[in-house]
Amino acid sequence: MSLQNDIESLVKSVGLELYDTSVVSEFGETIYRVAVISPEFEDDKRKGVTMDECVELTHLISPLLDVTPPVSGEYRLEVGSPGLERKLTTxxxxxxxxxxxxxxxxxxxxxxxxxxxxxxxxxxxxxxxxxxxxxxxxxxxxxxxxxxxx
Incomplete structure (x- = not known):
């Protein structure tokens, strides 16, 4: 299994969907971003992702990345929502x-x-x-x- 598939399985285990993963560099720091969304809708709008869900996912994904790092060298894991206004690339x-x-x-x-x-x-x-x-x-x-x- 690939790292992406492993992360997707962990995301699904907490009732969310994987939106995207990316590696970005900001202010000289490498960040591995995991963006997640809720599969649930309320009033025709997708429900938001809570901070508690992001923290839980961070605790689940972090040990996986200790074994299978997404990049070489130091990086920071960031788990969150892609936001209301987000790029669509796929x-x-x-x-x-x-x-x-x-x-x-x-x-x-x-x-x-x-x-x-x-x-x-x-x-x-x-x-x-x-x-x-x-x-x-x-x-x-x-x-x-x-x-x-x-």
Whole structure:
């Protein structure tokens, strides 16, 4: 099993879903980030992840990383939510963001803001005031969720 699969199993064991893992460098420090989301919804919105859940996961993942380090050298483990506004870089990220507002740029540099209503294979289906738009995942240059204040 890979480290990613082992982490995903630990995340599922506490009732959450693995969103992403990444290695970043901030202020000269290497950070191994594990982003998790809740699989549960409330009023059509994904429930948040609590600080207690993040602490519990940190205690579960840390011993695994002692045996199988994600990077060479020193690093810090950071477990948390990817946040309300997060980058979408994989098809799985889009699948986990259905019914959320997405701002994206196509390969032709067209900028669109719309609600993601469905993912059908590699086809992403969006709705906004201009109607319904279907775009292939590979035709998106960059994307992120965004929060609209009301």
């Amino acid at each position: 098809l799985d990220h889009f699948t986990k963001s259905v019914n959320e507002n997405i701002a994206f740029t196509t390969m032709e540099n067209e900028k669109i803001k719309a609600k993601l209503v469905n993912v059908d294979g590699s086809k992403l289906i969006f709705e906004n005031e201009d109607g319904t738009t279907e775009i292939e995942f590979n035709d998106i240059r960059k994307a992120k969720t965004y929060f609209e204040w009301k």
